[in-house]
Amino acid sequence: MDEQPRALLRNVLGRWRDDLIDLTGRNRLLNFRPTRTATLEIRSPLAGPLLVDLDSGLRFAELPEDEGDGEGLADLVDAGGIVTQKTTRVSLDASLRKLYRDSNQVFNDTGLWTLQLGVAFLKWREPGAEGFSLAPLLLVPVRLDRLGPGLFRLIIEQSEDAVPNPALAVKMGQLGVDWPDPDSMKDLLGTLSAVRTAVAGHPDWEVNEDVVLATFRSHKEAMYRDLLDHEDQILAHPLVQAIGLGEASHLPEDALYFDPLDTDRIDELQPPELTPLVLDTGGCGPHPARRPSR
Template sequence: MRLHQRSEQEYADRGVWTLYIAYGMLNWMDPADSKSISSPLLWVPVRLTRDGQNYRIDRTEGEPTLNTALALKLSRDFGVRLPELDDEDLTAASVFGAVRSAVAKEPNWTVDERVVLSIFSFHKEAMYRDLEENESRITSRGLIQLLAVGPESPSSSKFPFDPVRDEDLDGTLAPEKLHSILDADGSQRKCILAARDGHSFIMDGPPGTGKSQTIANMIAELMAVGKTVLFVSEKAAALDVVRDRLAQRQMEPFLLELHSHKATRKHVVQTLHAELTRRPMARSTFSDTDRSQLIKSRTRLSDYAEAMNEIRRPLGRSLHEVLGRLSQLADHDDHPAGSPDILSSLTADVLAEIKMTASSLAQVWRPAEKGEYFPWTGLDGAGLSQDRIKELERVLQALSVQAERVSRTSNLVDSQLPFWTVDMDINGVRSRSAVVKLLTDKRSIPHSWYVCDLASILKTLDSVEEREKQLDGLESEVNNQSNKRWVADDRKLISPLNALLSSDPKVYSSVLADCSLKQMQELHETVEKVARALHDLAGRAGELGKLFNLNQSSLTLNKCRALAALAELSQQGSLPEADWINASIQEWNSMW
């Protein structure tokens, strides 16, 4: 699995296939360190394909390759030249035999006919061999000399050039005369023109700025003037991006990919044969009418850009510059600037004078705005003696020290408390001081608050909350039964009712069973009135008892009524004889 992942990742990143089966191993010894080395002889590119739980080894379209790095090492260090075999004769047996013959004179060098599946990366060695064989041709190139030697190279004067200026782009080569297949701005057109003229340069830019788009336009432009372009890249992804951009513009018949598995002889021959046997036809053409409309649109845009960047007199600035400056002032308040005629005649000198005056006003604006609250308001330095000035300087120095201490303390407070939005003025310092004083004078917090078991407290709170829910349920049930919700006055009856029920439980069953809370409250008020009436009646009954010489404790309500009637009778005009109410005389008369 690891071999499969590594080989696929290398191919995706660099377009280089690295998974091979190595046929045969040359066992030899390097005299530099006397270590035994086993080097593969023949590589065959393969691919691992998942087949259920297992992997299957399949041959790719790549061609078998001899170990060119080993051949270079043996030739350079040992004088042993391995045979160069033609592809048609390239078999494992022929390779083993040829290598055995080449190393026959080397003691303890053997060829082991075994097979190894692994990751092999030998493409750099092939590049090295190619460079070594073509060293003279490469070093004769002026660009290679410039890269190797620098400004001191003989060809250094051939490469510097001045890129076309922005304002000269249309005059150098109009856009409608270019063969760009994708959109191109001014900076991209400069690169296209430089490549068209054969200059060497570096096109730099962050990702997403259109480099691959510019390269595609360069290739199309060079092809249009009859040149062949070799586009190389370290990563295969960059090659694929440019190829896709060209293919989207029907340029695929002119492309030949020479990397990865597409660089095999079979693929190259098939591609060349397919393109040579067909003639590409343009699907659309750029008519004279289209060209004329393009020229008109470009002219209008160029005139607009030129007008926007033209230096206007008498201010000496362009409209583009003025609009850019105004956009920076969008967050500031607008103030009347006077008559438009004044602005139309505004010169650079007058503008500079206005800015200087505004700067001077800014220096005195704070004293004028704060008025009497400005710290130096009313200060008159005229007539001060040198001694007084020195004394003031000492006071200022002392104040500066204190101000620094206040600033440090305030910053310390701000680092601990959320005072970031409070100004660092006298009021802000006072606010900070007041808060610090409150924190200093705060009551001490019990130590148990810091070390208490939070889990148990939360459990208790949950229990209290559950009890509160139960209480609310009971209260709702009582309200439903009494058809009236309890109010604050109703709750005052709870204690008297509890006392009444505890003193005489029969009261509840006999009297209050069918009473609502309101009825019980009305009953309570009636009982209080009756009690006050009885108290008054008892006083009056006592007075009647004294009049009739009767014991007060023996008086009943009926006796009180009779005594009241008798007292009322005694107040009338015609009174009965005294003997009529004398008990002894009445008893005597009854005897006769």
């Protein structure tokens, strides 16, 4: 492709990317604000031990029925299990049921898994802004296994990968911050070190090791990053050129021609199990790896 059409197509691809992502304060990945019921702030274990123990799963600490009936935080920590900001069994159960119900409902409706731990946070702000925002550095997919009435176990969701916050990477790039490569953010210690180095020029910004359990939707931001990282490959595809430039792509007339499959033999010539699909159409039940109890 000539340089001028390529530059035009690059601009088109840039607009497509920008339409995918919300870089404003409305995006929870950039400006996280806890909700009373659907956010659990994990006070114990600390981030590092928590991520290790979640491979085999952790139950939540036993709480008193009413305020003032139980012991303090130190006693809960000594007793084991996950300790959150919730101080009664009723309030904890309400949050766990909502997170369990909402995440499974979104998965059944869309195929997207949204229940995640936000691990470690960056306290940052836009140039000239008075207030700060909080953004998680790592997103770790987890699931809640229902063990019985009011009993849940938190465990890593093996079918999904932990990822650095993709929206934060895009936003920091927009602000001119030399943000670390995702390969340097594969674990907690590497992430903390890389991000603290990246934001060293902003002495009023802070990095902490807080952990929250909440629902996050990060798939459009991941698509943005994918389009950015593979820009040259995408620009070279004739279908992208045809959609983005129309007649200005100057493609050969037969570039996108193909012989349609015989509809009577389509399953034989193109078996469904070998056809790449965005979502598995084989069923719409609960994710087999999660096996939520009803």
